[in-house]
Amino acid sequence: MSEPKVEENTTQEEKKDSVENISEKLEASAIGTESTNPQNTQDKEAEESASADASLLKKLLRSxxxxxxxxxxxxxxxxxxxxxxxxxxxxxxxxxxxxxxxxxxxxxxxxxxxxxxxxxxxxxxxxxxxxxxxxxxxxxxxxxxxxxxxxxxxxxxxxxxxxxxxxxxxxxxxxxxxxxxxxxxxxxxxxxxxxxxxxxxxxxxxxxxxxxxxxxxxxxxxxxxxxxxxxxxxxxxxxxxxxxxxxxxxxxxxxxxxxxxxxxxxxxxxxxxxxxxxxxxxxxxxxxxxxxxKRSQESLSYIKQFYVRCESFETKYRALTNIFGLLTVGQSIIFCQTRKTARDVVVRLTEDGVPCELLSGELDVMQRAAVIKRFREGKCKMLITTNVTARGIDVDDVNLVINFDLPIGQDGHPEFETYLHRIGRTGRFGKFGVAINFVDTNTMGALDQILKHFGRPIDKLDASDPEQIEKITQ
Known part of the structure; x- marks a missing residue:
């Protein structure tokens, strides 16, 4: 029987995945198949795994x-x-x-x-x-x-x-x-x-x-x-x-x-x-x-929050392209509620020639660390993700967060902590940031609950009006 693995003040080589390997795996599997689940909830992030993985990602990336x-x-x-x-x-x-x-x-x-x-x-x-x-x-x-x-x-x-x-x-x-x-x-x-x-x-x-x-x-x-x-x-x-x-x-x-x-x-x-x-x-x-x-919500004072009425994926996608077509954005994170939506957004953006990267639970922890490292280094400007990066994964210099979908729990109510974690990716270190929420008839009530919970204004934005879009960063 083999001996236990023992550390005796010796160095270990860090496990690394190349960007090419990640791209190949995305093309081969991530955009093609969904993992199965006996309760037919395969489209949701596994909460226990996500929180543990998020902590590991933080440790891997911390400088x-x-x-x-x-x-x-x-x-x-x-x-x-x-x-x-x-x-x-x-x-x-x-x-x-x-x-x-x-x-x-x-x-x-x-x-x-x-x-x-x-x-x-x-x-x-x-x-x-x-x-x-x-x-x-x-x-x-x-x-x-x-x-x-x-x-x-x-x-x-x-x-x-x-x-x-x-x-x-x-x-x-x-x-x-x-x-x-x-x-x-x-x-x-x-x-x-x-x-x-x-x-x-x-x-x-x-x-x-x-x-x-x-x-x-x-x-x-x-x-x-x-x-x-x-x-x-x-x-x-x-x-x-x-x-x-x-x-x-x-x-x-x-x-x-x-x-x-x-x-x-x-x-x-x-x-x-x-x-x-x-x-x-x-x-x-x-x-x-x-x-x-003690919870500090001071950072919300540095974030301008908006909402856009969108009744379908197509209207959300048009609003997204309008915003990025008119704004000068340093780095941005777009949050989706499901892996499928995240993949669909990545596919459409890629077809339109917009550089972006997908980050979701379909990648293993080391692959996710490589994607976030590229984002942190500025090699990637737009990250499309699920809740996997909402749990304390910090990337500096993000000045725009878009909730393509609001974080809604299985009980139909908004997840306030997840919302705070998401938009908290911007407005960091005293810098001002922008958070934009896409909402429809079904989620407008959830947005109202978010507004009341945090007590911060969330202004309406017409994503088809160039003047309104240009003013949100002023």
Whole structure:
């Protein structure tokens, strides 16, 4: 039986797909076929997959930490207990080799989430934590630093465990931990992901295990018995909202937590927390500090919002071509509700000689990363997509977003968070942007709900009037 995949401060080659391969795959399959679904919902993005993939895309594409201007809200069971924060890594009493790792990774000072989380994560006795933080704000570095601070590399058995919802995300976390711990002697990391096998009844010698729930649980079960949950000092659940929303993963997480020693430090990190999820998290994490972000809608003040009445695909497409024919647009994103609509728009634009790229769930994560990289570098000016990029994928310098279809949920009501994420791709970093919504008789009511929810004006636009179109960017 083969040994587990182990990271020992060695470099990995990043998986890359060429633009040519992506184009070939689009021509061969993406524009030709739909995946099947027994409930005949193949035209919708798979929500669990989309959110996990979006997080991975963010990690793959991130070139810098983002400044999150949202206010942080801290909740404690004992409000009189001290709450610490730090402005410098040097104030955390870290091991010198960990400071070296941080500097080598380009960290110069803690991000906002790190300022509050790290002093509490590194305190003694260990403090449990539930934290909400977007990808790109340093959350992975925060829990990686906490894990590496708690382990003893002279002890050759697993002491820290980190779970992620997908093997790709687990690989990204492994890379961060490896880079951060590159100066730690004898550090070894085991990747508990699908396909990696371990001998039965032989205890792992790696101090850190990073993997997906199913494989991790299998390794810890009496059948494999590769490590003991009772010996763990730290347990991390990343992308907790995605993990907990998946029933199978949720059950495994509960079983793992039940097997942990009472003094094991537990951390849950997530980009978003809906109320049912946060309540579940409180049940499995004893006496935690909870760090949440207060929603900031300040960015909407930098976005001019319009709507255009369109009663069919053809009228929407004519409005689209009129707008792009009269406006000087830097980069734009066009959101469609289904893969089919997105493909139809791409086909029509391509036939009319308009350069554009398709981004949807039909591409695998690495292909999507390549498309977004081209868009970010300015090699592609127009992106036609489904909700796959609405979940926190940030591309700078977008000055126009068009909702070819409004984001409508299965209950027929508008999805306010998705709408905010979509139009939030423009009007970033203090720049002004434009968002245009195509609506028909059936969705006009949803637009009214969006207007009331956000309290920002959405003006009517006549897409056949050149003067009106030219004025929207003034």
């Amino acid at each position: 810098r930490l983002e400044e999150d201007n949202s206010a942080i809200e801290v909740e404690r069971q004992n409000p009189d207990s001290p709450l610490y924060s730090c402005k410098r890594f040097e104030d955390l009493n870290l091991k010198q080799e960990l400071l070296q790792g941080l500097y080598a990774m380009g960290f110069t000072k803690p991000s906002k989430i790190q300022e509050t989380a790290l002093p509490n994560l590194l305190s003694n006795p260990p403090q449990n934590l539930i934290a909400q933080s977007q990808s790109g704000t340093g959350k992975t570095a925060a829990f990686s630093l906490a894990m590496l601070s708690r382990i003893d590399t002279n002890l050759l058995y697993p002491q820290a465990l980190c779970l992620a919802p997908t093997m790709e995300l687990a690989a990204q976390i492994t890379d961060v931990v490896r880079q951060m711990g590159q100066y730690m002697k004898n550090l070894k990391i085991a990747s508990a992901i699908r396909g990696n096998m371990v001998p039965r009844n032989v205890e792992l010698k790696e101090q850190v295990i990073i993997g997906t729930p199913g494989t991790v649980f299998d390794w810890s079960s009496p059948r494999i018995n590769a490590f003991s949950l009772k010996k763990l000092r730290v347990f991390v659940l990343d992308e907790a909202d995605v993990m907990i929303d998946q029933q199978g993963h949720q059950d495994i997480c509960i079983r793992i937590v039940r097997g942990l020693p009472k003094d094991c430090q537990i951390m849950l990190f997530s980009a978003t927390y809906k109320n049912p999820v946060i309540e579940f998290a409180k049940k499995i994490v004893g006496n935690p500090i909870i760090i949440r972000l």
